[in-house]
Amino acid sequence: RAAERAETAREIGLLVRDWGRREVRPSVVEREQRAEFPHDLYRQMGELGFFGCCFPESLGGTGAGFRALAAVSENLAWVYPPLSASMNLQAATVPLTIANWGSTAQRERWVPGLIAGELLGCNAMTEPDGGSDFLGAMRTRAVRDGDEYVINGAKMWITNANVADVAIVYAKTDPAAGHKGVSAFVVPTDTPGFEATRVPCRGLGKLMPTTSISLTDVRVPADALLGDEGQGFVVAMNAMDYGRLTVAARSVGLAQACLDAALAYANERTAFGEKIGSFQMVKKQLADMTAEVAAARLMVDVAAARYDEGDLATRESSIAKYYAGEVCNRAAQATAEIFGGAAFMDELPIGLYLNFAKLWQTGEGSANIQAVLIADDALGWKSMDR
Amino acid sequence: RAAERAETAREIGLLVRDWGRREVRPSVVEREQRAEFPHDLYRQMGELGFFGCCFPESLGGTGAGFRALAAVSENLAWVYPPLSASMNLQAATVPLTIANWGSTAQRERWVPGLIAGELLGCNAMTEPDGGSDFLGAMRTRAVRDGDEYVINGAKMWITNANVADVAIVYAKTDPAAGHKGVSAFVVPTDTPGFEATRVPCRGLGKLMPTTSISLTDVRVPADALLGDEGQGFVVAMNAMDYGRLTVAARSVGLAQACLDAALAYANERTAFGEKIGSFQMVKKQLADMTAEVAAARLMVDVAAARYDEGDLATRESSIAKYYAGEVCNRAAQATAEIFGGAAFMDELPIGLYLNFAKLWQTGEGSANIQAVLIADDALGWKSMDR
Amino acid sequence: RAAERAETAREIGLLVRDWGRREVRPSVVEREQRAEFPHDLYRQMGELGFFGCCFPESLGGTGAGFRALAAVSENLAWVYPPLSASMNLQAATVPLTIANWGSTAQRERWVPGLIAGELLGCNAMTEPDGGSDFLGAMRTRAVRDGDEYVINGAKMWITNANVADVAIVYAKTDPAAGHKGVSAFVVPTDTPGFEATRVPCRGLGKLMPTTSISLTDVRVPADALLGDEGQGFVVAMNAMDYGRLTVAARSVGLAQACLDAALAYANERTAFGEKIGSFQMVKKQLADMTAEVAAARLMVDVAAARYDEGDLATRESSIAKYYAGEVCNRAAQATAEIFGGAAFMDELPIGLYLNFAKLWQTGEGSANIQAVLIADDALGWKSMDR
Amino acid sequence: RAAERAETAREIGLLVRDWGRREVRPSVVEREQRAEFPHDLYRQMGELGFFGCCFPESLGGTGAGFRALAAVSENLAWVYPPLSASMNLQAATVPLTIANWGSTAQRERWVPGLIAGELLGCNAMTEPDGGSDFLGAMRTRAVRDGDEYVINGAKMWITNANVADVAIVYAKTDPAAGHKGVSAFVVPTDTPGFEATRVPCRGLGKLMPTTSISLTDVRVPADALLGDEGQGFVVAMNAMDYGRLTVAARSVGLAQACLDAALAYANERTAFGEKIGSFQMVKKQLADMTAEVAAARLMVDVAAARYDEGDLATRESSIAKYYAGEVCNRAAQATAEIFGGAAFMDELPIGLYLNFAKLWQTGEGSANIQAVLIADDALGWKSMDR
């Protein structure tokens, strides 16, 4: 069973890579210039089953499991980092949250479309006042009004919100109640009062839009609640558990992309009559990347395997995310050095790699936040097992 | 005398900062959007004497010296990294090479205009086949034809060549003669056959164009030679000595810009009810930057002071460049982490800092090349004193 | 089968730990003062089956496999690093080399006694002129004389040679033949001419003697050859494959010992009214150790599992050794910092940890040597698969 | 004046080095075996004026200043790290505290003898419950009894207390008064009730004894107070200002000793037919050390120069200590790697270097404590200027 899942994961990983090599990599430079959202690629990914790993066939999924999810995430990031944002929005955080906490009606309305790549989702958690302190920074309010909730507030850094059909929105239903005062909602983005504005982020390219959202008297039916009123914090933490796994896997894929690029370049570029891979200073960088990428992948695999066994691998995902984030940044830095001047040209993705490596160290819980969680767990002060 | 030069340097550094705070920083976001070469700023820098530190008044300079050059370089990089490319092109490498090695006619034709910011210069050394191995990668040829030389070949990664009035071009005059077969030329960019094409480099912004140059039967008079025929390698090494100093100083300035940005943000952003500067993990990053930036600045100062004493501080510049390059990258990485998501928005320069930190570690001799030179000198195998 | 081996490994690992907690840790301070070779502990380890993992019952082994070998190695290092030298000398390199390459007579004479802890072995490879360049540095000669070989030369850094009953000695039988001119011999240490002298190494304690060996007309029968004449290089490389695995595992165990010590101390020591584990700078160190130790252990496990499948996991062992060596040094440094002044007192093993971490990065192929092998393999230049 | 002081410092630094090369280095192996306190070397250092830099001639000093103090500290550490503990005990912390805060009688009784190396001093600040939290961990009490104070308590990690003639002892005179409740005393070590017991610290060698002190009804006259009653905290902070400077300088000297040893070995040891300095991985380590040691030395120099100008360079000393501590550990680690197996033999001091590098990162305020101070100062939250 475990071996089978591992094999499925391996296969779908290769599929992603092949697809990416054929359909994506050759066109990214031109796509970045055109600067249009890659609707066609999302559709293709949906059709190829990249998004359905964690869902039963009844919802349009493949049931391939979490190791498969990790494999897709890793390899999509390897193909082209911006594309892999889809993993949280179409394959994990968004549809899983709806599937796990939503009503049957909500589940059927959104999940199959999301994992088919026909509907686009976004996850609106972070606010302008801060992402690490989810609770303390939340100013968005949802007020019950008869059969509806009325949501007001603002969100920041929300990926794909300007193209999304649906958003998961967190808001305070009882500001005085602390952890217990937050609720989660499914909000169609065409609801009046929902406005997403693009935040220009040059270093991240054009294929993964970042937006700010303003929410002005956004009315949703009571049935839009995910979980019960006041359960939003639990819903969010649960969403993060999955999100961290895919970010960790993506960091591994990006680190592997760095390593592969560096190996190819070191094998081809010459200086002083030698391939630059023959210089020990370059070798050292290649050896470090080789070892660390392999180690980070194993960490992700351990976490994914625990999810496949039905456990909530909060600890393992957190460690994998923390570690893979660090490894990925070292890899991106080393690769940029190995490419010399060529690191900076748009024709090559090395500059983009530098930025995404750093981004994923922050997203879904910054390195510092992970370090605190990991240490407190190791000290026996606050177990990550829930 | 030394104290005086140090004081002059301090003052001009402050001047640069003030100017930058007033004239540059408020407009960079808009300038990047407009994407026009900042001719006006170059003119202003020229008028304010930023470019004249290493030149006598007879050539329009201020004679302020190398510590002043370093101070301007550092603070321009602090103001906005792309602007500081001007230091090599208008204040050091290009005009110094013409002043040191050119005929009186060439010197008078170009130097005063360059340091006034009225003429723009570029330095065309690197070729597509490689920058580290200047000699081995050089395919450009210059053939004597009567009173003229005819230059054919290609250059890569040449800053400002598309806007420049004049280029220093290195070419082989005797391909069989190794070190002795290279010559340097002053080439007006309107010479027929000189063609510069922009190389898109998204991560570096729009205010410091990078280009490739093709040279097709470019004819220059014999008097365009800098130094004697065959002396181009020596000219180039000498140019690099100055170039490394300004890159080192710029890395310090950029590291300081990172630190200042991080300190300000850590003082203002809150999470969990505290300014984020109150978290020890953030403090640790701030302390490391504080210590390392100070150390790197001292290294630059030692090198600049030696130049001011009339020595060629090849060793000290190389060490300063190597060390400041490392420090600057660590600072940029740490600052990006401290900014969290905000690191990636175009409104803030943090993403740009990440890229320039890496760029300057490569430019004017990559980190690896410096490490080899420094170690061989320390081992007593190849002195950097010349 | 794989799961079974993993379970066996887990169990024997726990057994080692329990034994160590009971029988070893309480007495090490006193043992270090007495400074006698711990014959009793070697005997106990033999009796408990720690040394027999890679041997069939016919030779006195348990057949538990390489994952079990790794588990014992890891946990012995955790118990007390000097003791774990036994893994190569009693459980892997020495007896495996004899078992794999020796005659039946040699095998029966030595292997059962070694893995029972009744006979002591040593592995005499390194010479004064260098360990990395095994071949180039080898001055020891073995000359065929009738039915015997006569060995002359010197060895350096040989662990346990002063207490050993038997040594594997490498010597050149045909100095002109390069790789093909080396041969390996089993040499009883009571053979006339074999002299081991202790090399004082304060930082490593007294329980793992390091020696230099002089070999003066040491005569062994032709049957002492391991493999054929001229096959010594292959024998040595093969021995290293196993040696690297146990060193990697030991580095993990030592890193875990550092982490456990650090966690316990951070949980108990207070400053400024708080347990020092509550300071984020300490937490960061604990989180890094937690993540890296887990990653390194997985790397070792991957290598060991490949051996258990009958492959020669040269690549995986090399990567595991390289990576675990680095991780272990970082852990030792961090732990020493966390202990503050207490790191330096003989009552605690922290100073010893610092030294063993560094030692194991060098032994069985230095970090640099591994980096070269790993990079050349990754570049596709020299596969580590044999 | 500044130039003169710099020149004096340079000269005395060379003197220290020459003396050490002649009188100390050749005998350290044998001295470590003999394990006797090096009274003769202390006497020689006193006679040569190593200890008198910060004192006027009237007290037996040379008035050479703080840059000279730093130069002696650096070079003594270079000669042999354990010897340089004398800098705080004979040349800075102890005699300066007595000179700055003691009565004329106390000053005349102790200072000339200490800086002559005829009397030995120790500084008893740290207690078993912790060194970082000087105040919170202090259990030692001094109770006024007529014309005397009666001191009871315990100290930990006190260098040279078992051989010292005099100790500076901090104790609480008013436990309820916080910062204001600590007082400092000069205590002759032959006062009844003062008992120093050696704490074995193998890794630090035998020439710098570490002790614990028990204080049982130790009676000193009221005139033994340094400063006023309740001023002990200020006295201690002031003492640390000087102590940090010498520790920073010593870390630089030790890092330089590492670098010099590594350069020499890289120039002499061969592998694969090349000097090991010819391998780029080794070169990289040498280049890093070269750059960082130079940078750290400049930081110390800046701090020392400020002291020479009469300022209290708390900030600069703290930064120098923090930075040099880090640099020194990196250097020691790299050097140990370069020496391979030879790092561990008692004949060479490399193992000792590893330990002292770590020790000095902790002593006189751990790295974490410095990082907090430096960050809070940089953030503008708590100025280090006093």
Ligand SMILES: Cc1cc2nc3c(=O)[nH]c(=O)nc-3n(C[C@H](O)[C@H](O)[C@H](O)COP(=O)(O)OP(=O)(O)OC[C@H]3O[C@@H](n4cnc5c(N)ncnc54)[C@H](O)[C@@H]3O)c2cc1C
């Ligand atoms: C391109 C992009 C896409 C994103 N997409 C989404 C999305 O789709 N949906 C969504 O909800 N969010 C999204 N985010 C937001 C992301 O999750 C947050 O940026 C992240 O959680 C960090 O929050 P922050 O940026 O507000 O940083 P802050 O929380 O302000 O943190 C700033 C710094 O303080 C540190 N810090 C904070 N608290 C502590 C502490 N207790 N101890 C130590 N250090 C601390 C942090 O580590 C960080 O270094 C995105 C962000 C980016 C940049």
Ligand SMILES: Cc1cc2nc3c(=O)[nH]c(=O)nc-3n(C[C@H](O)[C@H](O)[C@H](O)COP(=O)(O)OP(=O)(O)OC[C@H]3O[C@@H](n4cnc5c(N)ncnc54)[C@H](O)[C@@H]3O)c2cc1C
């Ligand atoms: C934005 C930008 C602006 C620039 N502006 C100019 C300009 O105005 N004028 C100009 O002439 N040039 C310019 N350059 C070129 C710059 O100087 C080169 O990029 C630099 O010298 C490195 O050369 P390369 O990119 O060809 O890298 P390569 O020389 O191909 O090096 C590739 C990698 O191999 C490593 N390597 C090479 N040799 C060795 C060795 N012996 N040992 C160990 N490692 C080695 C390098 O360190 C590097 O990591 C610019 C570059 C950029 C990106």
Ligand SMILES: Cc1cc2nc3c(=O)[nH]c(=O)nc-3n(C[C@H](O)[C@H](O)[C@H](O)COP(=O)(O)OP(=O)(O)OC[C@H]3O[C@@H](n4cnc5c(N)ncnc54)[C@H](O)[C@@H]3O)c2cc1C
């Ligand atoms: C306590 C102890 C116990 C030991 N026990 C044993 C034992 O039981 N049996 C045994 O046979 N040996 C033993 N050794 C020896 C150990 O295996 C060697 O120390 C190790 O192989 C390194 O060899 P070396 O010390 O001669 O270093 P060298 O080979 O001299 O290397 C010196 C430095 O040069 C570097 N270097 C060398 N070649 C290259 C290259 N091509 N590229 C880059 N860098 C390079 C190395 O990485 C190292 O940093 C022991 C050593 C110690 C210290």
Ligand SMILES: Cc1cc2nc3c(=O)[nH]c(=O)nc-3n(C[C@H](O)[C@H](O)[C@H](O)COP(=O)(O)OP(=O)(O)OC[C@H]3O[C@@H](n4cnc5c(N)ncnc54)[C@H](O)[C@@H]3O)c2cc1C
């Ligand atoms: C060989 C030796 C000689 C010495 N000589 C002397 C001497 O002559 N006289 C003397 O008075 N003392 C001496 N000392 C003591 C030395 O000054 C202390 O060891 C040092 O101050 C650290 O104190 P500690 O060991 O109690 O560590 P602790 O204070 O217990 O610290 C333990 C760990 O907690 C960390 N920590 C503590 N507080 C914080 C915080 N707020 N934030 C983050 N991290 C924190 C520390 O950085 C450290 O990593 C000596 C020590 C040694 C080992």
